[in-house]
Amino acid sequence: MGIIQIKAADGHTYSAYEAAPSSEVKGCIVLIQEIFGVNEHIRSVADGYAEEGFYVIAPALFDRVETEVELGYDGSGMQKGIQLVTKLDPKNTLGDIAAATSVAKEKHAESKIAIMGYCFGGAMAWLSAATLDDFSCAVCYYGGQIASMADRTPKCPTLLHFGENDPHIPLSDVDKIREAQPDVEIFVYDGAHHGFNCDARSDFHEGSASIAKRRSLEYFEKYL
DSSP states (O other): OEEEEEEOTTSOEEEEEEEOOSSOOOEEEEEEOBTTBSOHHHHHHHHHHHHTTEEEEEEOGGGGTOSSOBOOSSHHHHHHHHHHHHTOOHHHHHHHHHHHHHHHHHHOTTSOEEEEEETHHHHHHHHHHHHOSOOSEEEEESOTTTGGGTTSOOSSOEEEEEETTOSSSOHHHHHHHHHHOTTSEEEEETTOOTTTTOTTSTTOOHHHHHHHHHHHHHHHHHHO
């Protein structure tokens, strides 16, 4: 487990956090960060899935504009994270995700690969699943931009998690996704807000996080 360096197709070199299981690899997960960077929480998520038997790689997508980004969950951290996201070119971001996926392929050629993301990463996981051909399944947590990309059909089975009381993603957006993509499996968690999976923020909702992780693991077991 630790930081590795990856070179994208356009020559850009960036970092990624890598977590590997101590036993046989069940499958690979490309883990996409929130707007707060590949911070302690995202690394802990990677470690948790590695403990469940999956090889996980979390690319530092902000390295395109600023390296070693680890933001807190206060107002200033959120503001900077949003600013960094606006500076990213989605085409380059997809290229960096593709390069991280290639690393997983090289290290575990016999394993299937999933993509999973949170917040900004949830939307990027959706876009990646609809654009790239590498994934056997996708799991997206509270991706705020998914509704605006609801016409982009994922190329693999896809599972979405949303909070009932998310102030950034109204339930009308969830309904829009359901209507546009009836084959996508969607769960809405009662009483949960945006970021309910993150135990480092005030909106952490332990019950919802536990159920969502169980469902995500079942999804990975099914498709990987």
